[in-house]
Amino acid sequence: MVKIGVLALQGAVREHIQAIEAVGAEAVAIKKVEQLQDIDGLILPGGESTTMRRLIDKYGFFEPLKKFGESGKPIWGTCAGLILMATKIAGQEDAHLGLIDMTVERNAFGRQVDSFEASLTITDIADDFIGVFIRAPRILEVGNDVEIICKHHDKIVAVRQGHYLACSFHPELTDDHRMAQYFVKMVKEAKEKLAV
Secondary structure, three states, X not given: OOEEXXXXXXXXXXXXXXHHHHOOOEEEEEOOHHHHHHOOEEEXXXXXXXXXXXXXXXXXXXXXXXXXXXXXXXXXXXXXXXXXXXXXXXXXXXXXXOOEEEEEEOOOOOOHHHOEEEEEEEOOOEEEEEEEEOOOOEEEEEXXXXXXXXXXXXXXXXXXXXXXXXXXXXXXXXXXXXXXXXXXXXXXXXXXXXXX
């Protein structure tokens, strides 16, 4: 069985843990850097990206998170987690972890009051997935190695680059666990590869 961590500094931690457990994997809230050694994959949840970055720095997570990704272990970012993974953020000089070759725009779909749900087609996952968008970012452009796996009205809202996965919406806020299942599969495959 694979063990998946959810970075538990801020955001929708409990919902991600429930989704991962619902698809038969072990899930754990990550509050200390040392816990990263014991997991096979990591979720960077939604929340507020600036606050999350401040807490990442405060608790010494920045370099360990980059190393975790560079080691080949999968990372999945949702909403604010997607912003943390981008190499460029529109209107900002500095990005955060810079794991996925993409430029993102924060709050691209409006404020909290503009939150909405939409039926999405996600490559290799579902053609009827309900995406929950809350102050969601969007992906403006991606590098050559990045696979666009979902668009909403021609706006890129989910991508995959190797062992990295990111989406603008909140899959954990629905009872549809197909995206969590897909990530667990990514983690299993990476674990087998890294064990060789």
